[in-house]
Amino acid sequence: MxxxxxxxxxxxxxxxxxxxxxxxxxxxxxxxxxxxxxxxxxxxxxxxxxxxxxxxxxxxxxxxxxxxxxxxxxxxxxxxxxxxxxxxxxxxxxxxxxxxxxxxxxxxxxxxxxxxxxxxxxxxxxxxxxxxxxxxxxxxxxxxxxxxxxxxxxxxxxxxxxxxxxxxxxxxxxxxxxxxxxxxxxxxxxxxxxxxxxxxxxxxxxxxxxxxxxxxxxxxxxxxxxxxxxxxxxxxxxxxxxxxxxxxxxxxxxxxxxxxxxxAPGKFDATTGEIHKKLEENLPPKYQDVFGLTILDLARKNKKIIGITPAMPSGSSLKFMMEALPERAFDVGIAEQHAVTFAAGMATQGMMVFCNIYSTFLQRAYDQVIHDVALQNLPVIFCLDRAGLVGEDGATHHGAFDLAYLRCVPNMIIYSPLNEIGLQNILYTAQLGLNHPIAIRYPRGRGVLPDWQSKYFGNYEKIEIGRANCLKHGTEIAVLSNGPIGKNVSLAITNINNPKNIAHYDFAFVKPLDEKKLHSISSTFKKIITIEDGATNGGFGSAILEFAARNNYNVKIQLLGIVDEFIEHGTVEQQQQYNNIDVKSLEILFSIE
CATH class of the missing domain: 3.40.50.970 (Thiamin diphosphate (ThDP)-binding fold, Pyr/PP domains)
Structure with a gap:
């Protein structure tokens, strides 16, 4: 040998x-x-x-x-x-x-x-x-x-x-x-x-x-x-x-x-090359597929809808629309700047443009977002896949910064759905016409509703822009979550001994904030805890602090999210644990409050 x-x-x-x-x-x-x-x-x-x-x-x-x-x-x-x-x-x-x-x-x-x-x-x-x-x-x-x-x-x-x-x-x-x-x-x-x-x-x-x-x-x-x-x-x-x-x-x-x-095939047989099948029955859908299936369904009913992605038709699931309606779905290659301004050009002509870009890659087109879209107040619909912690790809690919770098841009609406229903409904709402650009951010991986496609898909409801929702009433502490990380909050609350103390609010809109609810929360609770799957510096929690400072509230506010570091590779669960936003860390926090 x-x-x-x-x-x-x-x-x-x-x-x-x-x-x-x-x-x-x-x-x-x-x-x-x-x-x-x-x-x-x-x-x-x-x-x-x-x-x-x-x-x-x-x-x-x-x-x-x-x-x-x-x-x-x-x-x-x-x-x-x-x-x-x-x-x-x-x-x-x-x-x-x-x-x-x-x-x-x-x-x-x-x-x-x-x-x-x-x-x-x-x-x-x-x-x-x-x-x-x-x-x-x-x-x-x-x-x-x-x-x-x-x-x-x-x-x-x-x-x-x-x-x-x-x-x-x-x-x-x-x-x-x-x-x-x-x-x-x-x-x-x-x-x-x-x-x-x-x-x-x-x-x-x-x-x-x-x-x-x-x-x-x-x-x-x-x-x-x-x-x-x-x-x-x-x-x-x-x-x-x-x-x-x-x-x-x-x-x-x-x-x-x-x-x-x-x-990137996952696990496979090294000899035969056959990919090991994953047990995917009765699992919630991937967020990217919720986007892909919803946008195709909406596009079949609304001929003004356009889909754009810079080289990610499979990863974003825009491939569904590209296969069914190829004349209205565009892969522009690895060209994020072009994708954004191309979308802006279409928007000037009355098209409803869904520009699907991974959160980490939208960073490459920041000037175009500001100068070509927001400054002209064009209603481009940014769908930011892989927002938040992404796991094994690590620091180069986390969607950690979009809340912070978009929140400061005038005219921009920012929304993070709590689950699959929220995602399909905001996509539906956006194509009705918002008169402003919107960034819709959602994570890599699966949602929480195994029966989403059979029970909820296509049953659209219009979302009220800027509205937050109370998911659980409480007496002393208000937890304000943004996006799917809210499921960790809900699980942690159910696992503690005295959940009556803790209220939980879903603040899906980071911009505009639901200031009416914030006034009520800030004057009612002893403490506010914010949690986000994004950088705490300049993100959702910072927006709550700014609101409290503007309105002279003295309520104690604690921010949870991605710390001020580039987070290394590992599983999403390990990365959440490092940032103290996993279920177990939240249980411990809520138990001692």
Missing amino acids: PENILLNINNPNDLRQLEQTQLPQLAQELRNFIIDVVSVKEGHLGASLGVVELTIALHYVFNTPDDLLIWDVGHQAYGHKILTGRRDNFHTNRQLNGISGFPKRSESIYDTFGVGHSSTSISAALGMAIASNLKGDFDKQHIAVIGDASIASGMAFEGLNHAGVTDANLLVILNDNAIGIDPSVGALKNYLTAVKTGKNPRQNNMIKSLNIDYSGPIDGHDIFAVIKELKRLQKIKGPKFLHVITTKGKGLKQAEEDQVKYH
Whole structure:
């Protein structure tokens, strides 16, 4: 039996001691290792399988970590992590106190830049390269590996535009597999397809037109060809661009054939590739499906309804509308800024636009929210999926800040539904016409009503804007919750000995606040506790404090939510526990009050 090469690779220096003829075996071992671990521990599979040969070649040719390598995004970086000293703890990937699922500067000297959001690598690598020139280090290499979905984002083009007028020692490697999480879209995707198939004349090359040395496309799974080309480019100064063709999921038949499902398949059989079925009978629906099914139902009745998402049709469940009403549902690619202003343009023409963006990604379009939507008071309906703590993806993906960064924007309505009924009803209410933009935030994962689809779906009720609801009466302490985290409050109250002391209010609207109820609460109760699945600094609790200060109330107010830290990866339950907003922590708090 051949020697297990991977077990002897503890860092890239060990890798560089190998003969090139040994590298195909190492590639197979690395693929098998990734498959074996991810099949049990879960994580992002397809992207890392697709760049195994490229990963080995990069560390074989370049003198990492002195030469600086950036992955865009970190979904591709599992092989990189394994080859750079993290093989033996790779099984802790994305788990509490384990290694991150994305490159992270504090984790390893080989992770030169933190990447969880896309399209940052070219700008970062260019910054590093120009800094090296300024320091007189003209031989250092700076390599950005970027996917074909990520390169379509505006920031990537901004970086290329700048690079073309510099003498920076920058190598951009386009990992072209025609898919991000969902299939790549747009004219650039069509252009790259034409290049790959030879239908685009070589002299008509948009990269060359930017004054960047272009080479390729080459087969990214031919490790000898990749190494040969990297060694050639290593000797060329200035900005360079290498077009590499790969297959996402390479080496696992099912992952190659169903690249969307096997992007992050959950647990599966490492030998057969078969995904282990989860028992999903009698479970509440996912919030994303409540959105997706509701928006499709409403759109069938209201021809003005438009759906927009930046590259997340599956993750947001806008795919239901895209399949049924493709002329009114748009995937605009990884282009959050464009998505928001595109929605604003449609809104000026009387369309009811639902712009579905993960909370963490709306951060990338903050100016557009303010300048193009709110300033013009356009009634764009922002549906912020993955709001709050998201679990294993960790700090780069938590929707922790939207309440704080949206609450200060004039004209903006902000609503967090308590459950699935609240979500479908606010979607219904929004399409009736609000005359203001609204942000509707809801979490990753499932709701609380197993019978939602059979019992409640389609039975819409109009929501009164700005109204809070009393869920439980009490005598001394008022707990004010925002959004689905309210279920933790309700469970905790039922589990304590003296629940009569505690009242519970659902403040679904953070803006506008129900000031009539707040006056009553502030003058009746000894203490107010606010709880939110978002940053306490500037969030819902801060709004209650501001109200109390404005109106000279002396009631004691305690804020609970996400603390002033970037919360690391782990399960949502573990993250809630860390922030003292899980059921058990709330039980303890309520018991001693």
